[in-house]
Amino acid sequence: MHAAVIVFPGSNCDRDMAVAFERAGAKVSMVWHKDTALPEGVDIVGLPGGFSFGDYLRCGAIAANSPICRSVVEHANKGGYVIGLCNGFQILAETGLLPGALLRNASLKYVCRAIKLRVETSASVFTAGYNAGSEVTIPIAHHDGNYNADEETLARLNGDDRVAFRYAVNPNGSVQDIAGVLSENRRVLGMMPHPERMAESSHGGTDGAAMFRGLVDQIVHA
Amino acid sequence: MKARVHVMLKNGVLDPQGAAVQHALGSLGFEGVENVRQGKVIELELAETDADKARSTVTAMCEKLLANTVIESYRVELT
Secondary structure, eight states: OEEEEEEOTTBOSHHHHHHHHHHTTOEEEEEETTOOSOOTTOOEEEEOOBOGGGGOSSTTHHHHTSHHHHHHHHHHHTTOEEEEETHHHHHHHHHTSSSSEEEOOTTOSOEEEEEEEEEOOOOSTTTTTSOTTOEEEEEEEESSOEEEOOHHHHHHHHHTTOEEEEESSOSSOOGGGEEEEEOTTSOEEEESSOGGGSSBGGGTBOTTHHHHHHHHHHOOOO | OEEEEEEEEOTTSOOHHHHHHHHHHHHTTOOOOOOOOOOEEEEEEOSOOOHHHHHHHHHHHIIIIIOOTTTEEEEEEEO
16 A cells, blocks of 8 residues: 655644555655656555644645645545645645635634544545544644534535544534535545544554555555 | 735634733723634735736635635735
8 A cells, every 4th residue: 555645834744654554564655746746556644643734824725725735636636545634734724625614713722632533434545543422542743633624515414424533522613513524425534633642652553554554454565 | 016915703603812912902901802803914115016916816816825725815906
């Protein structure tokens, strides 16, 4: 399985994401935001956490319009897998690959701590390694993680089982405690928490590792 | 030609920054502030001299980048 991790100016979880993929057995290519094409044979694209372009204008807005993101959108539209964590989720929302938007936390504070998440569905390559309904401990670290979507979008997300994770205790004001959502074809996941930062015992927990193991096990190399 | 773009959170989208400003004004003793919404203003200097063309270009810029129309509305002012 071949993963491409995109690096933007201001990304700071790109290496963590690459290590999580590698430890799970994936081949990883780092791809610079000014590149216009993904490497040959990429199965999944990872958009990492951080503060791409200094969060200027809106979190993820400039990155979503960078040259490589046109290729990422194309990859997704052809049925390719994409995972966006934290700033990566913000970027995916800005590209329109995922519905809704991430607003400033309701508390107006940057929140950085390990929290409990409820796995809402195991019906995706991202969450197949978890049991739906189980709780996992994963860290969050964000200032703009307050998920917002209109009623119609929320009804669609709930009706189609596209909410991947909810917060056990809402840390940021997200509507319906939503922490992560799936695309319509279930091949794009965006989530604010950081499973790549809870993927080996030295991180203080390994609840995030199942996601990367699941991806490597389930995605058959094209 | 200059364009000024006003970007605001849509009505109904909670604006925690506006709420914090409202709270701060209240604690400074300014009474009767019933609501505060915080937005942003983006000024553009354009080579274009035709107002209609400028408006249509800036509108495209808003749709593509300057505003996130999922949560924000925008208004273009030409001077």
